[in-house]
Amino acid sequence: MARKMNTLVLMKKLLELGDVFTIEEAQQQLRIDPKLLEYYLRALSKMGILKRIAKGIYVLSLEPGRFPSPHEFVLAQILVPTGAVAYWSALNYYGMTEQIPQTVFIQTPIKRGYRRQLSLDGKRFRVVVISPEKFFGVNTIRIGRRDVRITDPEKTVVDCLDKPKYCGGIIEVVKSLSNAILNYEKLLDYAERMNNKALLKRLGFLSEKLGLGIEDRVKLSEKDRKSFALLDPSMPPAGRFSYKWGLRINVPEDYWEEIE
Known part of the structure; x- marks a missing residue:
């Protein structure tokens, strides 16, 4: 196994990645043997300054046992x-x-x-x-x-x-x-x-x-206007038709009051 790295140097290099990183990012950052990386990750986890939150994803903390919640x-x-x-x-x-x-x-x-x-x-x-x-x-x-x-x-x-x-x-x-x-x-x-x-x-x-x-700068053909789409496809297909825009206005009439 390759020569071991000082723990403080290791943490400093990992912190350059931020408070959360992937094992692939750690490998690229440290440029060490994968087996040695696994050894370090286990050691830091036992020290309470590293926590795995998903497969291959880790959170690092400077305060043992108190891990940040990544953005x-x-x-x-x-x-x-x-x-x-x-x-x-x-x-x-x-x-x-x-x-x-x-x-x-x-x-x-x-x-x-x-x-x-x-x-x-x-x-x-x-x-x-x-x-x-x-x-x-x-x-x-x-x-x-x-x-x-x-x-x-x-x-x-x-x-x-x-x-x-x-x-x-x-x-x-x-x-x-x-x-x-x-x-x-x-x-x-x-x-x-x-x-x-x-x-x-x-x-x-x-x-x-x-x-x-x-x-006036929205380009639609007459054919486009003859087929109707829903104004809000997440709502039921109801309401009046706009022949100018080829839309079915499937929202309540008081819908617009919410923005006025």
Whole structure:
């Protein structure tokens, strides 16, 4: 077995990864024999400064027995390295909704055996697999010592128009469009790139309803307007039809009072 490393040096190197890391990251950081790494991990665990919270994922503490609760976005990045925090979670991060989702939503273009529902350290995660063409508009933010990917504000709104069920329903999109400062050029560009007519219909209708002034730039053909999508696909198919937008407005009439 290779020469052992001083415990303080070992901890210092591991702390550079942050308070949570994977065994693969530790291996890359320490550059030691895998068997020696296992020895160190067991030793630190016995000292009460390291705790395994899932297979191959560890939390490190400078106070024996008192372990931090890693940020849920950091855990999301570790669980789904190919993904980005998105939908309701991103809306909340940017302050576009006052609602705090109980689940962290992660969007990824690559399905590698991820389960849809995951849990770790008492937190819940929902993995949403999308086509690679829809995976764009991603920012990188810094949380602790780790970079975390998250959809930018405009992409977040577009994603929620695409799949309202992952943001608490269309009402959360309405609030976001009403209150957030968005780049409408980017918003329209993103909406067109999603290749989803229902999304464009929702955007045009809501722009007109909320007085955003971009509805005339939403491109729909007459054929598009003759097939009807639901304004909120997470709600029952009822309500009046909008022939202008090819939408069924399946929300109560007093729905809009919540944002006024």
